[in-house]
Amino acid sequence: MKTPFYEMPLVTSAGKFTARYSELGLAEIKFPAARRKATGAVGLEIIPPGVRKWHRITKMALKSILAGRSPKTFPPLDPAGTEFQKKVWHALRKIMPGRTKSYGEIARAIGKPKAVRAVGGACGANPVPVLVPCHRVLAANGKIGGFSGGLDWKRDLLAREGIEI
DNA sequence: AATGACAGTCCCA
DNA sequence: TGGGACTGTCATT
Numbered sequence: 001m002k003t004p005f006y007e008m009p010l011v012t013s014a015g016k017f018t019a020r021y022s023e024l025g026l027a028e029i030k031f032p033a034a035r036r037k038a039t040g041a042v043g044l045e046i047i048p049p050g051v052r053k054w055h056r057i058t059k060m061a062l063k064s065i066l067a068g069r070s071p072k073t074f075p076p077l078d079p080a081g082t083e084f085q086k087k088v089w090h091a092l093r094k095i096m097p098g099r100t101k102s103y104g105e106i107a108r109a110i111g112k113p114k115a116v117r118a119v120g121g122a123c124g125a126n127p128v129p130v131l132v133p134c135h136r137v138l139a140a141n142g143k144i145g146g147f148s149g150g151l152d153w154k155r156d157l158l159a160r161e162g163i164e165i
Numbered sequence: 166a167a168t169g170a171c172a173g174t175c176c177c178a
Numbered sequence: 179t180g181g182g183a184c185t186g187t188c189a190t191t
Contacts, residue, residue, distance in 0.1 A: 084186060103173050107185090118186035120172040125187080139173065146172025154172090 025076030028127040088122035095136040098161045102140040
């Protein structure tokens with residue numbers, strides 16, 4: 001039996017994102033794409049009240065961050081990943097808007113100071129970009145590093161928080 | 166089961 | 179400035 005999930009659009013000033021929810025919370029956010037494929041989502045016609053509520057919170061949180069502010073509330077998050085990745089994502093959430101950390105600082109924060117490169121991999125695997133602010137992680141030498149959604153998005157998100165590279 | 170590639174960083178020459 | 183070691187995960191062999 002397949003786990004049910006729900007996909008819903010997030011229309012913002014920066015474009016139409018897509019949120020995907022599991023039965024436990026927000027599982028994934030996709031950046032606006034020129035072309036959107038059909039998804040085969042289960043339950044698209046019947047969205048449970050709980051998911052609608054999560055979605056309202058997600059929308060507010062996303063808009064807050066796009067405006068460079070810290071969201072008052074977050075939806076429950078249910079990103080799929082390994083224990084290591086979840087530790088990294090948890091550490092990322094502590095970076096406030098307008099602040100940045102290096103991959104090395106994240107590695108030290110989770111007690112694996114030598115796993116710097118693996119931290120980069122975990123950032124790239126983050127299923128909930130923007131809300132889990134992987135865009136606030138820069139290389140130790142101040143360079144921008146990479147971004148799974150494209151470096152233009154990373155620069156744009158940072159600029160919205162008042163950070164120029 | 167082994168190898169290579171990656172959103173990194175430090176060290177040593 | 180350049181090469182090697184180090185780490186977790188995934189695709190490829």
